[in-house]
Amino acid sequence: MTLVSTLPGLLTLAALAAGLGGLLGWSAARGPRDSGSVAERIDALLPQTQCGRCTYARCKPYAQAIAAGEADINRCPPGGELTIRALADLLGRDPQPLAPEVGPAQPPQVAWIDEARCIGCARCIPACPVDAIVGAQKFTHTVIAAHCTGCELCLPPCPVDCIELRVVEAVDERLHRAA
């Protein structure tokens, strides 16, 4: 089996491979680009507290980081175990416990302003990412419990520290009785 006798075989394979390769190149060029919908579907699973405890500014950047593969799925304390499991199911990964550096899982909580000590400086209103604080200059402020996500971002700007966080007991788990 001299080298020369293998030549026709090699040439045939090379020709076939080149032809098929060209076909693939042409078809790949026309294929649709990868749509960014995975990030949106990840964002839909996050609790949207916009608290930044996952070291990303808000929930959407964290979702984009997960979609791009830069961030792991266990960095969201307000979401806790439920969010990690949902993300693991979505992305086909194994659920891991919460990352230690982002702190313990945080039960749902709501901010509450002690109206006696509030001086109406209105510094907390722009800090609230979901506009859950109502008030004006020199007027006592208050938190709309239904809108507050418990992100604790209104605590630092408050000069008199009159805001505290109260844990909301779980949504009414009473037995659900139909007719």
Next chain:
Amino acid sequence: MASASAFPAGLRLPAHKSEALAPAIAIAPAPSQAIVSLDQGSGRAALPCVEAGERVRVGTAIGIDPETRNRVLHAPVAGVIRAVEPRVSATGTGHGLCVVIDNDGTGDRDPALEPIDDAERMPAPQWIECLANSGVVGLGGAAFPTAVKLAAALAREATHLVLNGAECEPWICCDDALMRARAPRILLGARLLLRASGAGHCTIAVEDDKPEAIAALKAAFSSQPDERITIRAVPAVYPAGAERQLLTTITGIEVPSGSVPSQSGLLCQNVGTAAAVADFAVTGEPCIRRIVTINGSGVVRPGNLDALIGTPIAELMAHCGGYRGTPERLIAGGPLTGRALPDDGIGLTKAMNCLVAASTLDLAPRGAEMPCIRCGNCANVCPAGLLPQQLQRSAQAGELEQAGAWGLLDCIECACCDYVCPSRIPLTQRFCEAKSALAAREERLRRAGDARWRFERHQARLQADAEAERRAFDEARRRARNDGAS
């Protein structure tokens, strides 16, 4: 477990009703102290509109609906309100707010109450407005405000009213006693409900194992015939009286999953509710009394009582000869869907159609739970056509979407599957917990959606402000340069 062809699934159960139906309906004496719970069993508590120390008369409003501000709860006795405080609750597992009224024995009625003359010719919206403040609710066990249901039926032009006299669950026989004793009042109620809902015709459904009730209804009908009303017997299979199943047995229409009967042009009311509507029209008295069955081998003389709302259960039991020994369990409702009450000091609510002092003879305890062997007994008896074994597996594994796909929200919690399960799995309880978990998860997702929406508006507003500020700054600088130049 043979079952009639008209109703493929379900169970044929021993009735245990004859003993309680023997005596006629007795009028229970007014309690010395009425404990009226603000949550009468529908899960929506009313707001109290009275405080401790106030004097009220029979029929004075003591509770209003938080949203519609209608007077939904009325004082059953005249006297001074001792307190409005949390007491052991009959619906939830903890405590609920109750209005406690000390009966001063005068029994004088609130002067504002007077009978509604020619209620049958009053226009429907006006009549529904009256009912909204009468406190009349569904007496079949759900205690859903009747006026709300009628308004929905009127708005959606319901065509068919079904009066539910099926009463398929063992031990409960308050509707049967009512039909035998007060059939004319039920027919009047039927005419009033037809008027209020604008429905074309009405069917009164009674199980075929209640011949006396059917005879009484037919006799009352012949004395005052009305071509819009028909009386029909349905197969005596539990749960023939479940709303969706009964509507399908009578009209053949299956109310689509996730929708209410009025969206399919149907309206289902309990015969007790019809009688309550008629009582309100005739006497003007709001819904402050109901017929309740006292049954079970743990009470001396089982029977049916016409009792005031708020009467402590202990007094009702005493009126029936007291307990025979100490009963195992006090159940509000029937053996399959009834709720075990922790204390007999709880006041009677509008949702309680039966109180059972169950001794060991009546109960058949569940025993040790074994793994599911997929025998399919539960699927054969499920009236909603579900596969409880698949539902139970996904609910236990915590896969709520999967459980939803298997029909979790179509489960009517009739407990037929529990009854026949050889592995004694608490299926109904597990489905209720899964529903609560599903509802909690939906609530979390809804809140997250709101928070994202508010956050995006917050970002947009900050950007717009910054934009406006920069534009204003540029404008000011250009004007300053022009002024400098000119």
Next chain:
Amino acid sequence: MAELLLLALGASLVNHFAVTSLPGLRPVSGPGDRVEAAAAMGVAVLCVLPLASGIADIVARAVLAPLALGNLDTLVLMLLVATLATLADTLLEYARPRLHERLRAFAPLLATNCAVLGVGFVRIEQRPSLFESFGYGAIAAGVFAFVLVLFTALDERVDASDVPRAFRGAPIALVSAGLVALAFGGLGTR
């Protein structure tokens, strides 16, 4: 008959382990959809394999035979399988972007399945005519699709049960595959 079934079972077992144990390949989103992913894979194989074996046969007859290079036909089949698998992948991305996004690394998996079935079944039959090689490809792909979906559904049920820790994952999949193979063994014809 039993040989084809056992071959298809082997291929679906390989496919199953690739999908479940390599996190990169696990189909994205809920557990319930693994059967849907398997069905998609089965249909893809049903499209690619007959075409590949048919064309490979044409190439063998028209190009390789005159040049006395008959022994290269398996290599040609591999090339064709790889090409058609990639084409199928782009086609799926074009037709069903959502499904394609969930089935990660779809093309290589598809290529390996077709290769295993192609070499294992289509080649060993000495196919005299073109139509037969196309036919054998279709039969092999059809049986594979059915066995893959059947095995994925079975594995989904076994995974959901309370399997002892020692058996969880691959061991129980092997046990159930072994039992299915035992059953296929019984179907051997005289």
Next chain:
Amino acid sequence: MRFETAAAPHVIAGFTVPRVMFQVLLALLPVSVAHVLVFGPGLLLQLAIACPTALACEAVALRWRGHAAGSFLRDGSVLVTAALLALCVTPLLPWWLTAAGVAAAVLLGKHAFGGLGQNAFNPAMVGYAALLVSCPAEMTRWPLPLVDGAHSWGDLATLTVHSFYAGTSAIVPPWDAYTGATALDSLRTGLGQRYTMGEILAQPQFGALGGAGFQWINVAALLGGAFLLARGIVRWHIPVAFLAGLLLPAAVAHGLDPGANAGPLFHAFSGATMLGACFIATDPVSAATSDRGRVVYGFCIGLLVFLIRRWGVYPDGVAFAVLLMNAAVPLIDRYTVPRIHGHPRH
């Protein structure tokens, strides 16, 4: 006065799992009696080794899994598996093979998948198939039925004892006088050698309905099945669909070519047909779970049994057919979900 509270419902009736299993064992009684009358005391010896082994394996497995052995041991599900396996294997099987088969059934067939209620495959069939594939010779050596008086019950007893102790007992019986192929086996070999149906059916192994001894066993199994049906332990869908799946094609094949195919009646009353239809296929854990699914499941098993008997290598395909359809159950369950009340009729 205070009362204890408990979740609804407060009244539960009907059979518990142990009672269901013991009703099944009760239904197996007629089959066992017929088996002993026709094939000698072999079944008793098999049961004597199978049941204790099954209970021992279950106890060991439960302790490994950390469950309380008490309640599970008393549920009798393992006894049903052991009894079915003992009825399916030849009475002449050496004791250590039966013990190995039962161990495979209980440990591999049931507990590897998670214990009671989660085994995807019928444990008895797992054990039977494992034995049949690993030692076909011993598994196909059946004693000649005591129908034609050629040999007495005593002879069979000595033969069984000898074979049961795998040659270690002193008694040496004349092997070939009392053993022979089963009816299905000889049907296959006869057709293979181009005998006509008439000649085949004349051989001693063939009785009026089906296999000489086997017909009575099948009749007794049918009796047991009727008992279970009457008690509501088993629903009609699987047995009826199974028999339809087997007898319809058999009738058609017999009609087309009576020379090469046995009649439906023969198929119904020979081999393990009735035992399979009423006891093996109806094992609720490994069967399909909705009524529609059960009809499809039963029909396909019957069809596969016919295909294996007609063209397969093994004489009686009940074990393989059941295992195969157990593997297909998740797929069947997925596509035979009954319509929920209030959902559209698609």
